[in-house]
Amino acid sequence: MRIEFAALAENEAFARSAAAAFVACMDPTIEELTEIKTGVSEAVSNSIIHGYKENPNGTVELECQIREGGKIVIIVRDQGVGIEDVNKAREPMFTTGKTEERSGMGFTVMESFMDRLEVESRAGEGTTVTMIKQLDLSDGL
């Protein structure tokens, strides 16, 4: 599944819901669902706010795949300003936003809610965030 939407703040909620609707067929728990939605939210809001500075001409792409064994792959991609130093950006508390509004914890949250986080970015070209989460299928009926 692949979604494209404009870089508008209100589309963050939509992207989160769409991801939840997509993985629902895998019977996640509410907690797993919330973790996935939170990760999507953080990545998408970064693309909207940092990548495009909320310019609605920017297009954010969300891709979700369900792999064998309950592995969920989520990719959030923008063609925005990009990140100069990805390692620094991933550090807890690091933010280029106004500190009252931004916590600098977005990447840390994604990292802790997902099993794997990859960030690829080039200044001026955009950012691709890949998150992988393994659902616990053991409690299947």
Added chain:
Amino acid sequence: MRIEFAALAENEAFARSAAAAFVACMDPTIEELTEIKTGVSEAVSNSIIHGYKENPNGTVELECQIREGGKIVIIVRDQGVGIEDVNKAREPMFTTGKTEERSGMGFTVMESFMDRLEVESRAGEGTTVTMIKQLDLSDGL
């Protein structure tokens, strides 16, 4: 907003939820939302079942736009087998499916739940269904 997904039966529920999540920000009534979800369901299931015969290599596209004044535009597009005679296909009870399974009422349902229905199709090239619905924004309960 634009979504692409594989022509798998389980993606019908996903498409319906994604459309619902997208228009939820307009706070429609439950009735309006149910009508929209039903219209999306019928159009998407037609693309999956008739357009692609459930071949998951086929890609279905769902586009939703919110226009000024609460007008919702929904476009469902496939590159499947297409429809020879659109007027005939739109007639109530007409179906090329097995009559026990298919009611032939899909287009009739879309027509009655939406304010406008346009069907463009060419045999061998695919089908585009456009549905327009005006939400009632009058009472802000």
Added chain:
Amino acid sequence: IGEVRRYLRDNNSIRVSRSLRDTAYKALQAKEKLSRELQREPNVTEIAKELEMKREDVVLALDSIQDPISLFEPVFH
């Protein structure tokens, strides 16, 4: 179809935002109940069955309330 439409109109003129929130709270209550009964976290299909609702509607409803788990909890402990 006229009948279906009338049915929808009679029963569903409330706004989605309120209805979704009601469903979401019911889902959280069902989650608590099932957790106790099953001694593990129920999945959304089990919750939907308990409420006699569609799974997709439960999932959609959960979007309407604050995230049921605290954001920073797993980060700081």
